Amino acid sequence: MAYDEWDGDDETEAGRLVPLYMLVKGRTSPRNVNLDLATQVIAMPVDTRRLEPEYAQIINRCANWMSIAEIGAYLHLPLTITKIMVDVLLEQRYLGIGAPAQRKIADVEVLQTVLAGLDRL
Amino acid sequence: MDRTSVKIVVAGGFGTGKTTMVGSVSEIPPLTTEEVLTQASVGVDDVTGVEGKTNTTVALDFGRITISDDVILYLFGTPGQDRFWFMWDELAQGAVGAVVLVDTRRLESSFAAIDYFERRDIPFVAAVNRFWGECQYSEDEIRSALELQPIVPMVWCDARDRSSSKQALIALVQHAMARMLVARSASQPRS
Numbered sequence: 528m529a530y531d532e533w534d535g536d537d538e539t540e541a542g543r544l545v546p547l548y549m550l551v552k553g554r555t556s557p558r559n560v561n562l563d564l565a566t567q568v569i570a571m572p573v574d575t576r577r578l579e580p581e582y583a584q585i586i587n588r589c590a591n592w593m594s595i596a597e598i599g600a601y602l603h604l605p606l607t608i609t610k611i612m613v614d615v616l617l618e619q620r621y622l623g624i625g626a627p628a629q630r631k632i633a634d635v636e637v638l639q640t641v642l643a644g645l646d647r648l
Numbered sequence: 649m650d651r652t653s654v655k656i657v658v659a660g661g662f663g664t665g666k667t668t669m670v671g672s673v674s675e676i677p678p679l680t681t682e683e684v685l686t687q688a689s690v691g692v693d694d695v696t697g698v699e700g701k702t703n704t705t706v707a708l709d710f711g712r713i714t715i716s717d718d719v720i721l722y723l724f725g726t727p728g729q730d731r732f733w734f735m736w737d738e739l740a741q742g743a744v745g746a747v748v749l750v751d752t753r754r755l756e757s758s759f760a761a762i763d764y765f766e767r768r769d770i771p772f773v774a775a776v777n778r779f780w781g782e783c784q785y786s787e788d789e790i791r792s793a794l795e796l797q798p799i800v801p802m803v804w805c806d807a808r809d810r811s812s813s814k815q816a817l818i819a820l821v822q823h824a825m826a827r828m829l830v831a832r833s834a835s836q837p838r839s
Contacts, residue, residue, distance in 0.1 A: 563653070563655075563738075563742060564655075564681075564708075564722075564738060564739070565653035565654075565720075565722040565724075567651050567653050567720065569651075592720070594653060594712075594720070594722060596681050596722065596724075597679060597681075597712075599681040599682070600679035603682075605682055605683055605684040606681055606682065606683045607683060607684075609681075625650070625651025625652065625653065626650055626651060626653075635828055635829065635832075637652060638654075638744065638824060638825045638828070639825070640715055640716055641654055641719065641721055641821055642821050642825070643715075644713065644714075644715030644716060644721070645721075645814055645817055645818050648713070648810070648811075648814050
């Protein structure tokens, strides 16, 4: 494979080079239907050098647990795109995922924890 | 890995103080995330009045509260405009419930939100925002104007005030727990 040599220009100045829909390879929704705005993910300790910069940015943001909504807000990415990109990174094991946010009903024990936490605020 | 997200929706009509409430209890300044609607949403999104516009952006404000080492509470404010109902579904799914903010000068602006959560049987509390000064109506008057079912708690709050907003959240979580326990005991056969 041949790579173009870097000509010294900062590509980001000209705006986004690769349209977002190309980055997500035409996917219009995540395959993991349980992904939610509040689902939290974390970067796995793997080599990210082969990732597209847009994907690497997500990994860089996820040194600590971070929700999909937060990733979208910090990186100025639309939510659906963020969700699909996170989905891709989860499939490729660049990211790990927390407990499914989308339980039908959060259980009583979790709510007790939340209540105690709110009380301490 | 055990990392649990809990969601609460902060709803209410346009200008009822949703973002203010999220901001007053969140440990981070409220963040905004956006969803871009394209042609694909026509039919879902009522585009009357904006025909010819192919892209619309819906902004969602949200905040977070770290409850414990592994539980994070996320507070999502609903988009103010009625055109964005489909976003509500995404927010409401899996949520503990909703705090519906009410402005007594414009009660009707919260009808849609109350109706939404009632129809879907999602726990909610009505939080009357006293932001604008003392309220001239009694709780009974407001309850009946909003046609609140007796089981739905109503609280007074000032969305700018952290402890007041916190009390509204506590009222919601208590209400959601009570409903869950009732449902649980109803589903267990008596021995």
